[in-house]
Amino acid sequence: xxxxxxxxxxxxxxxxxxxxxxxxxxxxxxxxxxxxxxxxxxxxxxxxxxxxxxxxxxxxxxxxxxxxxxxxxxxxxxxxxxxxxxxxxxxxxxxxxxxxxxxxxxxxxxxxxxxxxxxxxxxxxxxxxxxxxxxxxxxxxxxxxxxxxxxxxxxxxxxxxxxxxxxxxxxxxxxxxxxxxxxxxxxxxxxxxxxxxxxxxxxxxxxxxxxxxxxxxxxxxxxxxxxxxxxxxxxxxxxxxxxxxxxxxxxxxxxxxxxxxxxxxxxxxxxxxxxxxxxxxxxxxxxxxxxxxxxxxxxxxxxxxxxxxxxxxxxxxxxxxxxxxxxxxxxx
Amino acid sequence: xxxxxxxxxxxxxxxxxxxxxxxxxxxxxxxxxxxxxxxxxxxxxxxxxxxxxxxxxxxxxxxxxxxxxxxxxxxxxxxxxxxxxxxxxxxxxxxxxxxxxxxxxxxxxxxxxxxxxxxxxxxxxxxxxxxxxxxxxxxxxxxxxxxxxxxxxxxxxxxxxxxxxxxxxxxxxxxxxxxxxxxxxxxxxxxxxxxxxxxxxxxxxxxxxxxxxxxxxxxxxxxxxxxxxxxxxxxxxxxxxxxxxxxxxxxxxxxxxxxxxxxxxxxxxxxxxxxxxxxxxxx
Numbered sequence: 086x087x088x089x090x091x092x093x094x095x096x097x098x099x100x101x102x103x104x105x106x107x108x109x110x111x112x113x114x115x116x117x118x119x120x121x122x123x124x125x126x127x128x129x130x131x132x133x134x135x136x137x138x139x140x141x142x143x144x145x146x147x148x149x150x151x152x153x154x155x156x157x158x159x160x161x162x163x164x165x166x167x168x169x170x171x172x173x174x175x176x177x178x179x180x181x182x183x184x185x186x187x188x189x190x191x192x193x194x195x196x197x198x199x200x201x202x203x204x205x206x207x208x209x210x211x212x213x214x215x216x217x218x219x220x221x222x223x224x225x226x227x228x229x230x231x232x233x234x235x236x237x238x239x240x241x242x243x244x245x246x247x248x249x250x251x252x253x254x255x256x257x258x259x260x261x262x263x264x265x266x267x268x269x270x271x272x273x274x275x276x277x278x279x280x281x282x283x284x285x286x287x288x289x290x291x292x293x294x295x296x297x298x299x300x301x302x303x304x305x306x307x308x309x310x311x312x313x314x315x316x317x318x319x320x321x322x323x324x325x326x327x328x329x330x331x332x333x334x335x336x337x338x339x340x341x342x343x344x345x346x347x348x349x350x351x352x353x354x355x356x357x358x359x360x361x362x363x364x365x366x367x368x369x370x371x372x373x374x375x376x377x378x379x380x381x382x383x384x385x386x387x388x389x390x391x392x393x394x395x396x397x398x399x400x401x402x403x404x405x406x407x408x409x410x411x412x413x414x415x416x417x
Numbered sequence: 418x419x420x421x422x423x424x425x426x427x428x429x430x431x432x433x434x435x436x437x438x439x440x441x442x443x444x445x446x447x448x449x450x451x452x453x454x455x456x457x458x459x460x461x462x463x464x465x466x467x468x469x470x471x472x473x474x475x476x477x478x479x480x481x482x483x484x485x486x487x488x489x490x491x492x493x494x495x496x497x498x499x500x501x502x503x504x505x506x507x508x509x510x511x512x513x514x515x516x517x518x519x520x521x522x523x524x525x526x527x528x529x530x531x532x533x534x535x536x537x538x539x540x541x542x543x544x545x546x547x548x549x550x551x552x553x554x555x556x557x558x559x560x561x562x563x564x565x566x567x568x569x570x571x572x573x574x575x576x577x578x579x580x581x582x583x584x585x586x587x588x589x590x591x592x593x594x595x596x597x598x599x600x601x602x603x604x605x606x607x608x609x610x611x612x613x614x615x616x617x618x619x620x621x622x623x624x625x626x627x628x629x630x631x632x633x634x635x636x637x638x639x640x641x642x643x644x645x646x647x648x649x650x651x652x653x654x655x656x657x658x659x660x661x662x663x664x665x666x667x668x669x670x671x672x673x674x675x676x677x678x679x680x681x682x683x684x685x686x687x688x689x690x691x692x693x694x695x696x697x698x699x700x
Contacts, residue, residue: 110599113600117599121515124507124510125521125522128528128569128570132532139539139542142545191441192444193445196446203438212442215446218684221624221687222680223628223679223683224627226679227452229657229661229673229676283448287445311427312434312435338534343630368630371542393538394535394536394539398535402527402531405527405530405531
């Protein structure tokens with residue numbers, strides 16, 4: 086073989102190795118790209134799976150009760166022909182979430198304003214981190230604390246006073262009335278829920294407040310505005326969409342929260358208008374009855390789950406759309 | 418004169434509003450510290466070696482520990498993250514790399530954000546219908562899958578966020594050398610975002626370590642030492658749930674100790690994750 090032939094062979098071998106390696110690389114790229122795409126579509130499949138399995142599980146109840154389920158007050162699973170209605174848990178869910186928001190929104194926003202406008206710089210990070218850490222504590226811890234500590238305290242020292250003070254005031258004596266004050270009530274559940282979502286509201290609001298361009302605030306201060314005037318006339322209007330989004334996000338959590346509420350609400354399917362009497366929420370009803378239920382009762386609990394999912398889906402969608410709108414604006 | 422009164426009024430309004438913000442912070446932080454305090458107060462007495470070596474006691478008996486529940490929680494958390502984290506990282510990679518501008522990506526992002534805050538009890542119902550019923554029984558596997566479904570959106574979100582922070586010039590430089598996309602991702606993007614990716618997984622672990630609602634009717638719980646993944650398995654959150662609903666004093670003490678354990682684990686995971694990503698930022 087001449088020298089030229091030899092180098093040509095070597096060149097060929099190198100070219101073959103090269104194409105092999107490149108082929109391998111291209112193949113692994115293809116496989117990896119496919120795997121990531123499949124995982125991403127998997128997220129959509131999870132949603133589809135949730136909806137399908139809820140509808141399938143609830144189908145017997147949907148067929149038996151139809152839409153009347155939504156307005157039936159009675160919950161009697163032990164009858165031979167069970168009568169099951171969602172009105173009491175829906176009422177409890179809405180009342181507890183509403184009262185929780187009533188407590189948590191002013192406090193959450195107040196803390197966020199304190200953190201962004203007033204707090205000394207050196208304290209800002211520690212307080213903010215503490216609040217974010219508290220948002221990570223599992224909800225069963227809040228529920229347990231409410232059951233053992235807060236519930237007895239409220240029932241012994243706070244609620245009797247409120248009931249006594251309002252007993253002759255019309256309307257209020259129904260809302261805040263009670264024959265027997267116990268450790269478990271809608272109000273206690275709402276308070277625990279409120280304490281639990283407080284860190285969420287604060288964390289989102291602090292993030293949202295920090296999107297206000299400093300120039301806007303500085304110019305307001307420059308013409309002599311007080312801190313409160315800057316907050317009310319510059320920061321809040323600028324971030325309104327984001328704050329509402331954050332509040333809705335917290336509402337979504339409050340509506341579906343289970344373990345913080347289950348122990349302390351009493352699992353009673355009654356509607357008597359008082360927030361000091363026991364009640365139930367959709368998630369508490371599922372949590373406390375599902376394991377011991379069967380047939381139609383179980384299907385009805387699935388139906389409740391489906392209702393809860395639809396409700397939170399709309400609230401969370403609205404929240405995300407609002408937050409996205411703010412993000413877009415601050416990005417532009 | 419009038420302007421002076423006006424000025425005093427504004428100053429007073431400002432004082433009042435700021436005082437209320439201060440009070441809100443004081444009250445909010447106090448509440449939250451009260452919770453931590455009662456956890457420590459009630460949980461510390463039972464935080465002994467026996468807690469980690471003895472099984473959960475039957476009702477009415479003294480002593481005992483949480484060894485089986487701790488084991489079960491660790492096993493299910495590892496399995497949940499083991500299944501959920503790879504899927505989450507892959508999906509996050511698609512959203513940040515291959516499919517950054519794909520038509521479906523905004524939809525996936527939106528759905529993922531919804532799943533991120535969907536009620537966890539719904540996830541429990543989903544796994545009950547999709548796994549427990551077909552398998553004809555409650556099992557540790559079902560519980561782990563429920564936890565995995567919770568892990569996925571958390572990891573997708575952090576992975577996408579962290580990969581989006583990697584400067585595009587790095588990717589372009591690697592692509593200019595002729596690297597295929599997958600190798601750019603493995604050798605450049607993942608390396609640059611490593612601390613962030615690990616943070617995301619740790620946060621997911623912290624999120625599921627105390628999840629209770631999705632476990633209630635997927636694994637149930639168990640009084641005994643069980644390593645069979647196809648059977649109900651003891652775990653801390655459901656043990657707390659069962660022990661609270663019982664007047665037994667010993668169970669109540671153990672429930673507090675379990676709550677303290679979970680809280681300490683979750684808090685230290687969170688702090689560790691934060692320290693990790695903060696250290697990265699400074700470097």
